[in-house]
Amino acid sequence: MNILELKYTIPxxxxxxxGEASSAIKRKLxxxxxxxxxxxxxSIATYEGEINSVIxxxxxxxxxxxxxxxxxxxxxxxxxxxxDIEKAMQEGFSTAPDSVRSLxxxxxxxxxxxxxxTDEIHVESQVGKGTKVTMKCRMT
Amino acid sequence: xxxxxxxxxxASGGSPVEIINEADFSRELSCVYCxxxxxxxxxxxxxxxxxxxxxxxxNSVAVSVLADISLIVIAENSPIDQNxxxxxxxxxxxxxxxxxxxxxxxxxxDFWLKK
Numbered sequence: 001m002n003i004l005e006l007k008y009t010i011p012x013x014x015x016x017x018x019g020e021a022s023s024a025i026k027r028k029l030x031x032x033x034x035x036x037x038x039x040x041x042x043s044i045a046t047y048e049g050e051i052n053s054v055i056x057x058x059x060x061x062x063x064x065x066x067x068x069x070x071x072x073x074x075x076x077x078x079x080x081x082x083x084d085i086e087k088a089m090q091e092g093f094s095t096a097p098d099s100v101r102s103l104x105x106x107x108x109x110x111x112x113x114x115x116x117x118t119d120e121i122h123v124e125s126q127v128g129k130g131t132k133v134t135m136k137c138r139m140t
Numbered sequence: 141x142x143x144x145x146x147x148x149x150x151a152s153g154g155s156p157v158e159i160i161n162e163a164d165f166s167r168e169l170s171c172v173y174c175x176x177x178x179x180x181x182x183x184x185x186x187x188x189x190x191x192x193x194x195x196x197x198x199n200s201v202a203v204s205v206l207a208d209i210s211l212i213v214i215a216e217n218s219p220i221d222q223n224x225x226x227x228x229x230x231x232x233x234x235x236x237x238x239x240x241x242x243x244x245x246x247x248x249x250d251f252w253l254k255k
Contacts, residue, residue, distance in 0.1 A: 023202070109182070116183060
């Protein structure tokens with residue numbers, strides 16, 4: 001049974017607002033008294049997903065659901081999609097433009113970080129249609 | 141060691157730091173960490189660290205919040221965007237600034253934290 005469900009919109013092309021959803025989720029999890037490590041893992045994974053949506057898909061949405069066993073994060077967009085998911089999961093592989101690199105992003109760490117900080121990650125993508133990333137951070 | 145104590149060490153050691161935003165200087169520091177690529181910082185920075193960087197933008201503040209970084213240390217007298225300072229005030233992120241290069245600042249912090 002879900003204890004809580006949260007939904008946020010990720011605004012496109014707006015780096016000044018990227019992180020709003022992850023900060024809000026972090027605050028909520030803190031209020032609910034979850035362990036700091038779990039909160040940190042969820043926050044980092046969600047922020048990376050947010051940044052990816054801003055860079056590659058002109059925004060999207062984040063939904064987080066919490067039950068007794070895990071925090072599940074779903075990040076969805078209707079952007080250009082990922083042609084080769086395996087390649088995108090490799091550290092250092094990036095298709096981000098230079099404008100993004102000058103901000104300190106685009107190091108090819110987004111999806112690898114999302115994998116590192118979650119217990120499960122599932123990436124579905126269709127070129128020209130969009131991408132859906134589902135992640136789980138288990139309670140124990 | 142907490143942030144306040146670290147700042148005092150720099151003041152008495154002859155290389156004072158500039159305080160950009162004081163949110164909670166009683167916060168403890170676990171270690172020092174250096175990197176300018178925010179995605180790498182997200183993946184590697186230890187919780188409660190002092191993070192030495194030249195990236196003084198809005199996203200550095202967001203990264204600090206989400207990765208539980210105790211203190212942002214802007215090195216090389218690098219510029220800090222006004223919207224980053226505003227965001228740091230809103231999100232209660234500690235920021236100091238130094239004219240020292242990244243390596244020099246990090247080794248000094250490391251020295252004091254281990255003393």
